[in-house]
Amino acid sequence: MMNTHAVLEWREGLPYSTQFDDVYFSMSPDHPQHGLAETRHVFLQHNQLQQRWQSLPVDNPSHFVIVETGFGSGLNFLAALQLWREQAPPQAHLHFVSVEIAPFSLQDLQQAHAHFPELATVSQALCQQYRLLQPGINQLELPGFSTSLTLHIGDSAQVLPALNLKADAWFLDGFAPAKNPGMWQPFLFECMARCSRAGTTFATFTSAGFVRRGLLAAGFQVQKTAGFGTKREMLCGAWPSLEQPLPAAMPKVAVIGAGIAGCSSAWFLASLGCEVHVFERSTVASGASGNPRGMLYPRLNAEKPLNDQLALRSYSFSLRHYANLGLAEEAFKQCGLLQLGASPREYKRVHKVAARYAHLGLMRQVDATQASALAGVTLVSDCLYFAEGAWVDPVAACTAMLRHANIHLHIQQEIRTLSRQDQRWQLQSTTTQIEETFDAVIVANAADAASLLPDSGMWLNPVRGQMSMLETQPVLQNLKTILCGDGYLTPLYQGMHAMGATFAPGDPDTRVREEDNHSNLNMISRLSPEFKQLHSVKIPYARASSRCGSPDYLPYVGPLLSISLQSSTQEVTQFSDLPAPQGIYVHVAHGSKGLLTAPYCAAMLARRVLSDAGIPLPQLTEDNFWTGLHPQRLVFKQRGWKKLLNPFDDEGAA
CATH class of the missing domain: 3.50.50.60 (FAD/NAD(P)-binding domain)
Known part of the structure; x- marks a missing residue:
């Protein structure tokens, strides 16, 4: 898995950061929902989100941008998402941007959320998207909530100076300044000033003097107010509300082409x-x-x-x-995929790719024995295994x-x-x-x-490719994963396997050719010793098309x-x-x-x-x-x- 996950200790059921020597959220025997109540008090209430979201236009699309420093357990996001669903009009879209140097693993995230059963619905929506995260920008779309989560995994000192947006509200979270001084630096306040519009608000649990002075120096209006629970004070405020320009109208757009790029x-x-x-x-x-x-x-x-x-x-x-589209099983199947290192060149590539990228958790290198067990057929080379690899209609x-x-x-x-x-x-x-x-x-x-667009300067090369569907054979019926070598072969579905595809640069002809079907059969015969005799299999369907490269x-x-x-x-x-x-x-x-x-x-x-x-x-x-x-x-x-x-x-x- 990705090697930047937060290193946690679970103390009395609560997630504790060993790096920052602090708890992510606190609980109290007298107040079981203490952490959630604090989030609502500090970040939702003192950014006036309920009132502001109720006043968004009902008939026209609108966008609201929250920027958070420190995603942590995602509790602030869940609380905001729940309130957004309750208060915002259907045409509005929430953009939640968060920076996190060490994200929770999915298992830790779910364990943390178990403390707040009332957030189960929004937690499930987040956890369905919270996978295959990588260092850098991760975009998680929650279309059922009209919400986009842009999760920057990296150091705030590099992420915040590069942000290019206009925020409506800031959640200044993260660990306390004494525990995490690296975040509470001038670059934070400079970013806030650059990325705020008239009327942008902020809230933070801390009332540290240098934080207040930094916000004031950046141009924010700042006030101290009562904190939550035993915390006596907190800070909140706004970017000065000068006369605001009229919001820009949503553009009306034409898209030419209804292939995968256009759609x-x-x-x-x-x-x-x-x-x-x-x-x-x-x-x-x-x-x-x-x-x-x-x-x-x-x-x-x-x-x-x-x-x-x-x-x-x-x-x-x-x-x-594709998972968000709700496609039927016959249109989207995550059965895993193996890339074979069968030739000397591919063997070298498999090892180079694994050495550089396996730590991201998207794939792992497996030997021939492991690959054969995963595939259900005999393979004779090291492979890259993509556990979530899929085919799509x-x-x-x-x-x-x-x-x-x-x-x-x-x-x-x-x-x-x-x-x-x-x-x-x-x-x-x-x-x-x-x-x-x-x-x-x-x-x-x-x-x-x-x-x-004749004057665009683009060089576009048509590349002919033909794929084929073949009726299953006994040697193919045990195949469990997609195999990729010179081409691909899919597991059995509804009596058929897909295979392909030929590659012919500069050839725009899209008529089906029998020799291309044979080429595809020859290709898959090299994927496994068990497939050597696949030369006279019935091919009931083939399709040729011209790709553009x-x-x-x-x-x-x-x-x-x-x-x-x-x-x-x-x-x-x-x-x-x-x-x-x-x-x-x-x-x-x-x-x-x-x-x-x-x-x-x-x-x-x-x-x-x-x-x-x-x-x-x-x-x-x-x-x-x-x-x-x-x-x-x-x-x-x-x-x-x-x-x-x-x-x-x-x-x-x-």
């Missing part, structure tokens, strides 16, 4: 309150997203930090996302996302041109001009994006800027030197990994769209991560803007 983009925008219109030239998931099975796992190489970090973040995020996933009430689907509408008029975007299809106009457009139509195997995600490939003497050292985004965004080129990476990229992109529209929600990634995925990164390279292309620094992320 994911639409879903996350809709979940944040946007009205979204999806335009698809054919039918839902008719392109590369239309296969009956797609594998969900990260293929890591331990050599390209950005590629690996995208895969790792996407894996944990996407597993939670992409069509079912896309269909489920498009059911969101804020999404309007327009099929048989091929968009050919985009034009800007009166600060809004007009779409022209092959048959008619779309009557609706939009604040923003996300182009997610794979290789067709090149013709729709990029030269560096990373997707193109982000705003399209008004720059060209032509050389220029313009000096560009930071993004503020470039033209501002005008509302066109790109989400393409996931190659064969779209099922894994598209939901995570879509969630990032949705927040970027709202931020550009004047709604600064918490972001899900660092600025240099964005740069590495920018749709015009090729232009940046050709024009010599090296300072925009700093390599992704994953120090501490692995």
